[in-house]
Amino acid sequence: MIFVYILFLLYASVSLQYHVPVANQYGQNLLSARDNEQDSRPNRIAVLEEPTNDIHPDQHDGLRKARLGERCGQGHKKCKAHLCCSPAGYCGMTAAHCKSPDCQIGWGTCDADKVPQGLPTKEIQRPQNGPVPYGEVIVTCKTSYTFAMTFDDGPNEFTRDLLDLLDKYKAKATFFVTGVNSGKGQIDDFSRPWGSLIQRMHYSGHQIASHTWSHQDLTAVSREQRHQQILKNEAALRNILGGFPTYMRPPYSKCDHACLRDVEQLGYHVISFNLDTADYLNDSPEKIQRSKDIVNKALSKPSPAGRPFLAIGHDIHAQTVYNLTEYILRRVNEAGYRAVTVGECLEDPRDNWYRWDYRKKSD
Ligand SMILES: *[C@@H]1O[C@H](CO)[C@@H](O)[C@H](O)[C@H]1NC(C)=O
Ligand SMILES: [Zn+2]
Numbered sequence: 001m002i003f004v005y006i007l008f009l010l011y012a013s014v015s016l017q018y019h020v021p022v023a024n025q026y027g028q029n030l031l032s033a034r035d036n037e038q039d040s041r042p043n044r045i046a047v048l049e050e051p052t053n054d055i056h057p058d059q060h061d062g063l064r065k066a067r068l069g070e071r072c073g074q075g076h077k078k079c080k081a082h083l084c085c086s087p088a089g090y091c092g093m094t095a096a097h098c099k100s101p102d103c104q105i106g107w108g109t110c111d112a113d114k115v116p117q118g119l120p121t122k123e124i125q126r127p128q129n130g131p132v133p134y135g136e137v138i139v140t141c142k143t144s145y146t147f148a149m150t151f152d153d154g155p156n157e158f159t160r161d162l163l164d165l166l167d168k169y170k171a172k173a174t175f176f177v178t179g180v181n182s183g184k185g186q187i188d189d190f191s192r193p194w195g196s197l198i199q200r201m202h203y204s205g206h207q208i209a210s211h212t213w214s215h216q217d218l219t220a221v222s223r224e225q226r227h228q229q230i231l232k233n234e235a236a237l238r239n240i241l242g243g244f245p246t247y248m249r250p251p252y253s254k255c256d257h258a259c260l261r262d263v264e265q266l267g268y269h270v271i272s273f274n275l276d277t278a279d280y281l282n283d284s285p286e287k288i289q290r291s292k293d294i295v296n297k298a299l300s301k302p303s304p305a306g307r308p309f310l311a312i313g314h315d316i317h318a319q320t321v322y323n324l325t326e327y328i329l330r331r332v333n334e335a336g337y338r339a340v341t342v343g344e345c346l347e348d349p350r351d352n353w354y355r356w357d358y359r360k361k362s363d
Contacts, residue, residue, distance in 0.1 A: 079108030099183035100214035126267030135264020141308035141345030171339035207341035
């Protein structure tokens with residue numbers, strides 16, 4: 001309790017700096033899931049094969065092939081209550097069965113079905129303020145000589161070190177955070193480090209944006225699911241920050257007309273990129289040079305001079321955090337660029353980056 005109070009004081013004092021209302025009024029969430037393992041790309045997930053009985057319920061080695069359970073999914077039936085239908089179609093309750101985005105929604109329970117505590121955010125007003133368009137895909141920044149580095153899919157076990165690195169270079173970045181993907185548990189489960197990392201991002205001057213609740217392909221789910229993907233991440237971020245972002249990036253950069261209409265109604269700027277570091281393809285000491293080359297080439301002869309960059313990377317990859325980013329920050333400085341948030345490079349005042357939830361818990 002005292003600890004929580006100290007945290008509260010700490011955060012409240014830091015909040016003043018950025019005019020943030022007090023966080024954590026919605027308390028904490030207790031859920032079990034394993035720590036982050038890997039990217040959320042479907043082809044990187046452990047495949048479940050023929051059923052055997054050699055799995056521990058608590059198994060968290062995502063790379064070990066889990067083989068357990070009754071069949072589920074297309075051509076089979078739904079799993080019994082509280083069991084998840086794995087990507088390969090087996091019912092079970094391990095992280096490999098339940099982790100989203102690959103767990104089969106609708107054929108059992110999934111991490112995607114988890115719900116943040118507190119009031120839903122649906123009723124909150126969503127005025128479309130500021131100069132930046134809503135519901136349109138934005139690929140480039142506005143201000144010359146700005147470099148907006150963005151990190152998707154976190155927070156993750158490496159994110160703390162990334163924040164240290166950004167501090168060291170006095171660089172600002174934008175984090176497109178997911179709420180519950182890859183078996184990392186909910187970001188607003190304060191028994192895990194994610195919530196305090198997101199708070200730290202905020203008081204360090206970085207921008208926090210949404211990458212949806214469980215990293216589903218927004219063009220492959222129902223309209224209701226699409227709304228839930230946005231709204232549940234809002235409630236979780238509200239539990240952490242007291243508000244939620246107006247900036248989002250759709251998982252896999254996929255958002256069709258129907259999706260764009262929905263996110264526009266929900267009051268979001270849709271952020272793409274004009275510089276793909278391809279870090280997720282090059283996550284090894286042997287390959288990461290390729291990503292460095294991409295960035296180097298872009299910054300060496302930008303045309304026109306000072307052309308702003310909106311770059312994408314992922315803080316869930318070791319080489320991104322422990323190798324590539326420092327290279328990028330050096331090159332950005334050498335090239336006379338500034339590492340800034342997406343909001344700043346688009347000349348959108350900070351007040352427009354979030355919507356605050358001022359309702360009392362019991363309203
Ligand atoms: C960092 O990247 C370079 C290639 O650019 C590679 O030679 C080096 O081994 C990497 N360092 C680490 C610690 O992985
Ligand atoms: Zn992603």
